[in-house]
Amino acid sequence: MLPTDPLTKHFRIDVDHARALKRLHIETIEDLLYHLPERYEDISDIQSVGGLVKGQDAVVFGVIGGLKTRKGWRSRTPIAEGWIEDGSARMKVMWFNQPYLAKMLTNGMYVKLAGKITGSEGKLYIANPEIEKLDSLPIDRHDSIFNGSEQLDETIYPVYRETKGITSKWFFHTVQKCFERGILDSMTDPIPEDLLNRYNLPVLGTALQWIHTPKKATHAQSARKRFAFEEVFYIQTAKARERALSDSAATYSFKTDKAHLDAFIERFPFPLTNAQTKALRDIFGDIAGSHAMSRLLEGDVGSGKTAVAATAAYAVSTSRPHDKDWGNLQVAYMAPTEILAKQHFESFIEYFKHLPIQIGLITGSGCMKFPSKVNPEKPTTMSKAQLLKWVKNGEIPILIGTHALIYKSVEFKHLALAIIDEQHRFGTNQRKALAKKDQRMPHLLSMTATPIPRTLALTAYGDLDITLLDEMPKGRKPVITKLVTKDVQGKMYEHVRAELASGRQAYVICPRIAEPDPDKETAINAKSVTEEAKRLKEKVFPEYTIGVLHGKMRPAEKDSVMQRFASHEIDILVATSVVEVGVNVPNATNIIIEGAERFGLAQLHQLRGRVIRSTHQAYCFAVSDSGSEKTKERLKALSSAKNGFELAEHDLSFRGSGDLYGFRQSGLSDIGMEALKNIKLVEAARSEARNLIEKDPELTKHPLIRARVTDITTDLHME
Ligand code: ADP
Numbered sequence: 001m002l003p004t005d006p007l008t009k010h011f012r013i014d015v016d017h018a019r020a021l022k023r024l025h026i027e028t029i030e031d032l033l034y035h036l037p038e039r040y041e042d043i044s045d046i047q048s049v050g051g052l053v054k055g056q057d058a059v060v061f062g063v064i065g066g067l068k069t070r071k072g073w074r075s076r077t078p079i080a081e082g083w084i085e086d087g088s089a090r091m092k093v094m095w096f097n098q099p100y101l102a103k104m105l106t107n108g109m110y111v112k113l114a115g116k117i118t119g120s121e122g123k124l125y126i127a128n129p130e131i132e133k134l135d136s137l138p139i140d141r142h143d144s145i146f147n148g149s150e151q152l153d154e155t156i157y158p159v160y161r162e163t164k165g166i167t168s169k170w171f172f173h174t175v176q177k178c179f180e181r182g183i184l185d186s187m188t189d190p191i192p193e194d195l196l197n198r199y200n201l202p203v204l205g206t207a208l209q210w211i212h213t214p215k216k217a218t219h220a221q222s223a224r225k226r227f228a229f230e231e232v233f234y235i236q237t238a239k240a241r242e243r244a245l246s247d248s249a250a251t252y253s254f255k256t257d258k259a260h261l262d263a264f265i266e267r268f269p270f271p272l273t274n275a276q277t278k279a280l281r282d283i284f285g286d287i288a289g290s291h292a293m294s295r296l297l298e299g300d301v302g303s304g305k306t307a308v309a310a311t312a313a314y315a316v317s318t319s320r321p322h323d324k325d326w327g328n329l330q331v332a333y334m335a336p337t338e339i340l341a342k343q344h345f346e347s348f349i350e351y352f353k354h355l356p357i358q359i360g361l362i363t364g365s366g367c368m369k370f371p372s373k374v375n376p377e378k379p380t381t382m383s384k385a386q387l388l389k390w391v392k393n394g395e396i397p398i399l400i401g402t403h404a405l406i407y408k409s410v411e412f413k414h415l416a417l418a419i420i421d422e423q424h425r426f427g428t429n430q431r432k433a434l435a436k437k438d439q440r441m442p443h444l445l446s447m448t449a450t451p452i453p454r455t456l457a458l459t460a461y462g463d464l465d466i467t468l469l470d471e472m473p474k475g476r477k478p479v480i481t482k483l484v485t486k487d488v489q490g491k492m493y494e495h496v497r498a499e500l501a502s503g504r505q506a507y508v509i510c511p512r513i514a515e516p517d518p519d520k521e522t523a524i525n526a527k528s529v530t531e532e533a534k535r536l537k538e539k540v541f542p543e544y545t546i547g548v549l550h551g552k553m554r555p556a557e558k559d560s561v562m563q564r565f566a567s568h569e570i571d572i573l574v575a576t577s578v579v580e581v582g583v584n585v586p587n588a589t590n591i592i593i594e595g596a597e598r599f600g601l602a603q604l605h606q607l608r609g610r611v612i613r614s615t616h617q618a619y620c621f622a623v624s625d626s627g628s629e630k631t632k633e634r635l636k637a638l639s640s641a642k643n644g645f646e647l648a649e650h651d652l653s654f655r656g657s658g659d660l661y662g663f664r665q666s667g668l669s670d671i672g673m674e675a676l677k678n679i680k681l682v683e684a685a686r687s688e689a690r691n692l693i694e695k696d697p698e699l700t701k702h703p704l705i706r707a708r709v710t711d712i713t714t715d716l717h718m719e
C-alpha cells in the first residue's frame, strides 16, 4: 500500500461511498489520511452495561432489541420493554405508561440511554430511561459489539465529518486498516525535521497516529497543531515563492529627491498625516531598492490613500532615470469602477494642473486626456486609438483607468509603477496582467480599504509588504452610528430631513439581495433601489431631489447621476452597495443602510466610510429588523468599534472558522481556517517559508513541498 494509491485499489468502495468520497475530494490513501477528525468525544464517563449496579444513575450506549408492549399483570398499566446490549452485557429496559415508545423504536437501533438501575439482583433493569437515537456508536462500543475485539484503552475517540453516504465510523475503520497495513512506514514527511523540532511538532507518522487514534487529548492537540502549521506553511511558501519571483526580476530603481517631492506635497490643500508621510517613506525606500516594490497600502476609507498614490505617481513620472534608454517613466492607476477611475482622474487633474504632465483616462465608455491642447484648464475627450498611441510612445506618463487598462491593446513605453486601488476587487490574474505590461517588473502599489485582521492579511497578502494608514486626517469626527428598527424609522427620517435642510446630502443604501445567479441578483437589487427611491419620494422626502444608482445602469448614466450628486443637484442618492466603492462627495454626511444584517461588518464599515469625508459631523443609520441576538451584537460592534481594524478583529471572532472572509473558497481545511486565527503560528509559518525559499528558491531539495505548493490556490478573495 502506497500513499498515492487510489483507495479503490485496497478497499471495496460501493457507489454511495464513491460519490461521497468524490464530494470530499478524497481519491488516494493519502487524501484519506489527511481527512482529519472534526472533533473528539470523551467516553470516559460512559458506563458499560456489565458493570451496572442497583440504584445507579446510568448512561449507556448500545444496540436496542427485543422490543414489545404488554400490560402490567396487576396494575394493567401499559409497559414498553426491550433490552440494551453494549458488548459487555445485555440488560432489560422498561418504560411504564409510555406504550408509544415501542413504536418509535426499532430493533437494532443505536441508542444512548440515561436512567436509574432498578429491580433485584440478577433481575436488574433500567427504568424509564431517557432515550436518544444515535447514527453511530462510539467506536469502542461498536467494535466490542460487532467484532468482539477488546475494548480500547483510550477514552477519546475521533469523530469525522460525515456526508451523505459515508459515516464517521467508516473513516475510522478504513484509516485503522491503512495503519495496520503499515502505511505509516511508507510515508515521507514533507516538512524538514529541524523545522518540526523548532516548534516541537510531531513528525508525520506520529502526527497521523495521534490525530486518528489519540491515546491522550494532548496527543490529538499536538497533532492538530502540526497539521495546522503544515497547511499555513504551504500557503506561506507559495506566497514567498511568488515574491521571490517578483524580486528576481529587473525593475526601474531610482532615488527621489526630497525637495522635489516636497514641492508637490506642499500644494495639497492639507498637511499630510504622519501615517501618509510614513507610507511615502516606505514607498520611496522600496523604489530606491534593487527589486520591484510589492507593497499593500491598507487604510480605512477616508484615510487619504489617493494623495499617497498621487505623490508616488508624481515621483515616478518626473524622475530622471539613471539609464538613458528608459526615457520618461510611466504610471498606471487601476480602479474597479468607472466612477472611481473618473474621480481619481479629477483628483489628479487638481494635483497636477501646475505641471506639464499629461494624464490619460481609459474606461469602457471612452477616453480622455488632460490638459486639452485648446484649453489648458480642461480635459478633452479623444479616441481610444489616439490615446493608446500616445501611451505607447511614452507621451502620456500617467494613465488612469478601469479593467480596460489590462487589455492587450494598451501598451506602455516604460511602465515603472502600477497602482491598484481597492485591490481586493481584482483577481490575482488581473493584478498580474497589469504588472506584465512591461519587460521589467513595475513597482506595485496595491491599496485596500478592507481592514482585515493581521493574521489574515499576513496570509492572503503573504507576498506583499504591508503599510497601514492607521490615522485619519485631522478634524475628522467619528461617524455617529445608530442601530434603527423599522418602528423608530420616523425619528431617523426627521434627523435626515434636518440635515438636508441645513444643506447636507444623504445616501440610502438598499439591502443586498444575494442570488446564485449574478445577473438576476443585479436585477433584483436594481428593482429594490428603484422602489425605495419611489417610496422615499412619495412618502418621506417629497420636497427633495432623489437620484438612483445601480449596476443595471449604463456607465454614462451612472456618471451623470454621480456628477449631479457631487454638484448637489441631487440631495438623496439611493444606491446598491456593490456598484461604487470609495466615491467621494464630502457634503454627503448621512447614510442610511437598509437591511444592515445582510452585510458583513467590514462592508458596513466601508459603506459608512462614504460619509466621513468632510469636517461636518456624519451619521450612519444601520436599519435592521432582525430579531437575532447575534445580529444585534454584531451590529452593536459597528457603533462601538473605533476603526476598521478593530471591526475586522470583531468579525473574526463573530464568524465561525469556516467563514473567514473569502477564505471559504480557498480549499483550506477547518484546521487551516482555525489556524488563521493564531497570529504566532501564522508568523512562524511565514518566516520559515521565507527562509526556505531563500535557501531553496525552486524547492528542488524539497520536492514534496513543491508538489503541495503548486497545488495550492492562493487567490484568496476578500469579499
Ligand atoms: P481613501 O483612503 O478612502 O481612498 P481618499 O484618498 O479618497 O481616501 O481621501 C478622502 C478625503 O480626504 C479626500 O477628500 C482627500 O482630499 C482628503 N484628505 C486626504 N489626505 C488628507 C489629509 N492629510 N488631511 C485632510 N484631508 C485629507
Ligand code: MG
Residues within 6 Å of the ligand: 305, 306, 421, 582
Ligand atoms: Mg480610495
